Amino acid sequence: MLGTRVSSFSENLGEPEQDANSALTELDKGLRSGKVGEQCEAIVRFPKLFEKYPFPILINASLLKLADVFRMGSNFLRLCILRVCQQSEKHLDKISNVDEFVRRIYSVIHSNDPIARSVTLRTFGAVASIIPERQQIHHSIRRSLDSHDNVEVEAAIYAAIQFAAQSKTFAVSMCNKVSHMIQGQATTANMKLKLIPILQYMHHDTTTAAMVRTLCLNLLPSYPARDFVLVILNTLTKLAATTLVDIPNQVLLLLKYLKDDPRWDVKFKALQHLYELAKPGAHIWPPGAVDDLIDYVLNSNKNKILMPGLCVVQVLVESPKICYQHRTANTKLRELCDQHSYSPYPAIAAQAIQILTEILCCCFELNIQPEGTEDVTTALQTLILLLTFNEQKQPKHLKTALKCAVRLCEAKPDYSDTFVDLLGSRLDNVDGDYTIVICEALGAIGSLKPDTLLPQLPKILELLKSISTIENPTNIQTSTKKMLCTLIFQLLSGYKWNDETRNAIFATVDNSTNLWSNYCIGRAAVRYGHHEIGAYILRQLTEQVSSEHFHFWLACLREMSEAEALLSDEDSSTLVSRLDKAVIHYNKAIAALKAASTPSHNLSFQAEYMRIRAEFLQCLAQLIYTCNILCVVPPPAIGTTIVQNTRDEHQKHGYITNQMRKCVKEFKNCGDLHWKLYQTAFDADPVTLEIMQILQQMCVLTEQCVETVCTNVSRIREGPMEFGGKNVKLESRELVKGCENALRAAQNLLQENEQEGIASVLQDTTTSIITHRRVEIMKKIVEILARANLPVPRFFFQILQSTSVKLAISPQPRVMGEFISVQAGSQLAVKVEGVIQHGMKSGLFRKIEQMVISVTSQLQSGAKNKEFDSKISEQISVLTQTVTPHKDFFSAQFLLAFPRGGQYLIVVEASVIDEKNNTWKTGPKSSLTVKVPEEQKLLPISIPGISTNGNVILMPEDSLFVKPHQKKTL
Structure with a gap:
């Protein structure tokens, strides 16, 4: 029920490192075992260890141990290590001792066993990304290509492909070798088929690419067999897609084989390669090529040609x-x-x-x-x-x-009515998966133009009632029921519920035995702002869960829904009482949410979101109380004197002016809290971010309105305020309407200012600035904002994209919780290493382009100094470094100086920069304590002696300096 959420960032970095060391020690025992089975079991567990603790120190030590086993072990163990290297490709560049790693594995290349040499070559191919320019390995690959053992030759071909993709030097040097082997009579046909794919990586310079293309074009008529044609065409296509300059010629070649070659396999592959070459863009294709393709597909009646041909055309029309x-x-x-x-x-x-x-x-x-x-x-x-x-x-x-x-x-939204009528007519005539698909389409169209769904409400209710009466519904019927309820929530967004529709939803929930389905319906209700329905559903579910955490989670949602339902109910009580009751419900929800939190689900976003909402409602209530002061507390009798002393015309109203200015600060603080929460929501979906922007603009709008009344500043925007952009999503549409209505009401404040300013100029008098008219306008704005339906964002319940950052900081204290000692006058080198971890759908909404690492150093207390100056503690040193992650790993180094002795707090914090150059305060944050001893001052003393010219003669056996606490009586 809590949704899929990332585990909390680890603030205690010593504990994960200890676990990593323990795991590595356990695997090392397995590697040293005399039983092959235990050794294999230890080897195959290394990829998971790398994923869990992907830090260079551990990976370097682990791969060196595996290299030792590779050097001394059997071929079977070497094969297992080969699989580890292939599965850990993104961690290979974290090896610091590359020379030692290569040396231990390279020793096996001189073995008399061709199988051992083959596994060694494949291992080098698997780690080619970190050793692309090793000449000795290049020489070993070329030498193995001439071997008489087919297994070794195939391994050399595999390694050659991997190194050619990484190294320009190797690709250029191997071009002639591979071409001679392909053209040579001694090379078998099967071996030639395996050698040709090496040529697709000969794209590092134009001369080599042109030579390789000429070679492949010469091979096509010499080897007309199907396998050779398919391999050569594939190689030429890959080469052209990389170089781009050969795309026109390659397109013409593929069209020629598509038209002239009678073999269906060749035609099909030609169309597949045309599909690959269409992705860079139709502007690269030669003139007339698109028309030739369309002509051929148009004149063909075979489905084998039509389907892939239309796929190519679909890419071209982009x-x-x-x-x-x-x-x-x-x-x-x-x-x-x-x-x-x-x-x-x-x-x-x-x-x-x-x-x-x-x-x-x-x-x-x-x-x-x-x-x-x-x-x-x-x-x-x-x-x-x-x-x-x-x-x-x-x-x-x-x-x-x-x-x-x-x-x-x-x-073109004009088509919405047409397709909604069509899909609505088929909604009750289909069943199974089709009903769900049609409901999804109706929901997608309804999100664009909700009014088009209103005529379909009777049909949707009828279908919902028929499904609700089924005693044992299937999974598809349950999903259909949830989709139908969601459709009702969509089309009734902004409308009042009638008894028939409300009773239909209630009957659906009451007759259902699937509690998860009821929860999904309640969640959809609060997402679209129907909090009365959501509160009714969640009230029934609170006592029907097996976990205490789930109970408090549902209690939190229930309290929040009841609070929002109170705000939208005009007939319940006065505005002030509704605001006060809503704040009470929100405080209960926050308390329940704290009880629902677990270490794996910290629910920090939800807690902060509700806390800010409660703060905003409290500010609205306080603003109402402040407006009522005008009727309760009259202006002071000495108001004119106060105005003369303060030169502030608004001070003549006395108490209400100061209270309104406090309200301005509170609304500004509330808007800042929304912005800070927005910066932490890196994984949030676009609708959630849009809702948070609108809520922040609500705070800004209210702040500007109050500021216009109680100060001389008028910052209310003249034109329409853009809440969430042009294409506002359905969930936040009602919230935007409320904000726009409040903005229109706020324009009256500007008109009041203009009218009173003109009157004061004509009559040469001072007008009353805080008037009953303005106070009533402020109350109206508060009423509009309080009644605006608050949609609970999706990120509150679910995370579709999950991203977390794990930091490792060195040095670390030997015992957790203790401090790090640094000698006075020296500097501390801090190294920060981090790993970016992703969930199932990485980069769904935004991706991490850069990491910002900031290190803050602050003096906490002076050593042996009772009279500690507080101003010194306010001096904070901040160092910032921006790094680009490589395969989800990054590192940064800092050199910290400590100007005086004492105890320092070092705080390391990470921030994220996405592909649009936006900064997100995602964390994590870690801290260290550094203790620097104060320098011990030495006092000079004089020793009595014989002086002939007024100078003191120092005796050689006495010390020239003593420590301050060792006073001597002279």
């Missing part, structure tokens, strides 16, 4: 140039798609309609009116009807067709 050229209905591309849009094969028809949809949408986005739009929409509707009426269910093609419908509605 280019605006192609869409513009085929915007008219009389082009060959439109003819091809029109001809097959009514194909009896749904896959072909869906592909053709998808191409036409892309052309139309591209033209709509460019504000160009394409031809034949009605024909495309008619074909799409026909395909949807055909698939829904067909007894043989094909949900894959139906999803494709519905995606085209949603795409068209997104590009």
